[in-house]
Amino acid sequence: MVATVAFGMGIDKPNVRFVAHLDLPKSMEGYYQETGRAGRDGLPADAWMVYGLGDVVSMRQMLEGSDTPEERKRLEQQKLNALLGYCESTACRHQTILRYFSEEHPGDCQQCDNCLHPVETWDGTEAARMALSCVYRSGQRFGAGHLIDILLGKATAQVTRFQHNTLSTFGIGQSLNQAQWSSVFRQLVAAGFLEADMEAYGGLRLTALARPLLKGETNIWLRRDPQTSKLSKAERASRHKEAFAGANDDPLWQALKAKRMELAREQEVPPYVIFHDSTLLEILNQRPGSLTEMSRISGVGAAKLERYGDAFLEVLEEFAR
Numbered sequence: 015m016v017a018t019v020a021f022g023m024g025i026d027k028p029n030v031r032f033v034a035h036l037d038l039p040k041s042m043e044g045y046y047q048e049t050g051r052a053g054r055d056g057l058p059a060d061a062w063m064v065y066g067l068g069d070v071v072s073m074r075q076m077l078e079g080s081d082t083p084e085e086r087k088r089l090e091q092q093k094l095n096a097l098l099g100y101c102e103s104t105a106c107r108h109q110t111i112l113r114y115f116s117e118e119h120p121g122d123c124q125q126c127d128n129c130l131h132p133v134e135t136w137d138g139t140e141a142a143r144m145a146l147s148c149v150y151r152s153g154q155r156f157g158a159g160h161l162i163d164i165l166l167g168k169a170t171a172q173v174t175r176f177q178h179n180t181l182s183t184f185g186i187g188q189s190l191n192q193a194q195w196s197s198v199f200r201q202l203v204a205a206g207f208l209e210a211d212m213e214a215y216g217g218l219r220l221t222a223l224a225r226p227l228l229k230g231e232t233n234i235w236l237r238r239d240p241q242t243s244k245l246s247k248a249e250r251a252s253r254h255k256e257a258f259a260g261a262n263d264d265p266l267w268q269a270l271k272a273k274r275m276e277l278a279r280e281q282e283v284p285p286y287v288i289f290h291d292s293t294l295l296e297i298l299n300q301r302p303g304s305l306t307e308m309s310r311i312s313g314v315g316a317a318k319l320e321r322y323g324d325a326f327l328e329v330l331e332e333f334a335r
């Protein structure tokens with residue numbers, strides 16, 4: 015089953031394995047609640063989020079453009095800042111989340127992307143100054159794409175039309191590539207050095223924070239975006255294996271699987287159509303003694319209970335004897 019966020023909190027489905035955020039949640043509270051739908055059964059589950067400069071700009075625009083009272087807007091801005099800080103964090107994600115809720119996680123979790131693939135940081139002061147100066151000199155009304163063209167010295171049609179090839183910042187940023195500049199701009203917006211101007215169609219302009227950085231009074235460290243932060247196939251397989259490690263040596267587990275295979279062959283369907291592994295694992299761990307007890311196991315709906323309940327109870331009884 016694949017569901018959207020409309021799949022509400024009222025439904026207590028414990029074996030959700032994957033939560034994907036294609037849009038940013040509005041706050042850490044929202045993120046925690048939404049990702050918390052995965053893995054309630056205690057088995058491994060993944061939370062995955064895509065996030066880029068465009069999301070930061072549009073979230074900030076949405077907030078600025080709404081007609082909520084100023085005070086409420088500031089509060090929402092702070093909540094969004096905390097979430098963006100989490101996105102850009104180079105520390106353990108579990109620690110970062112718990113710290114936000116004033117709790118502690120003992121040590122690194124060794125399960126999040128930052129633990130599995132530690133992120134390097136680099137002194138981005140010089141790059142940030144080039145970026146901010148480029149924003150300033152081009153009139154504080156262009157988006158990151160155009161600004162990066164100027165920094166890289168690309169005389170595109172738009173760059174020449176505005177004579178931005180004559181700016182002192184034209185071509186000064188060739189030590190970084192397109193993706194690296196995009197990362198610099200994203201982090202500058204996320205950290206509040208730049209903001210999207212509603213009246214200039216989301217063009218970037220300097221904030222008060224930018225001044226000390228431009229003047230060389232402060233430094234900034236940036237995260238070096240990894241090439242890929244995905245769990246490798248091998249890591250995923252090993253996590254899955256771990257969850258079932260105890261079960262594999264258990265003869266009852268083998269018997270339950272054999273029964274499932276037998277039913278699957280009879281009905282000419284793949285075994286997971288009878289019961290998912292996680293359901294079978296719960297049967298193994300809970301050892302239900304009756305149909306009522308079995309009905310409480312997640313993945314055992316009324317129809318499956320009627321069709322397969324007795325067959326699996328027989329296996330359990332046989333083992334109990």
Ligand SMILES: [Zn+2]
Pocket residue numbers: 105106107108109122123124125126127128129
């Ligand atoms: Zn971690």
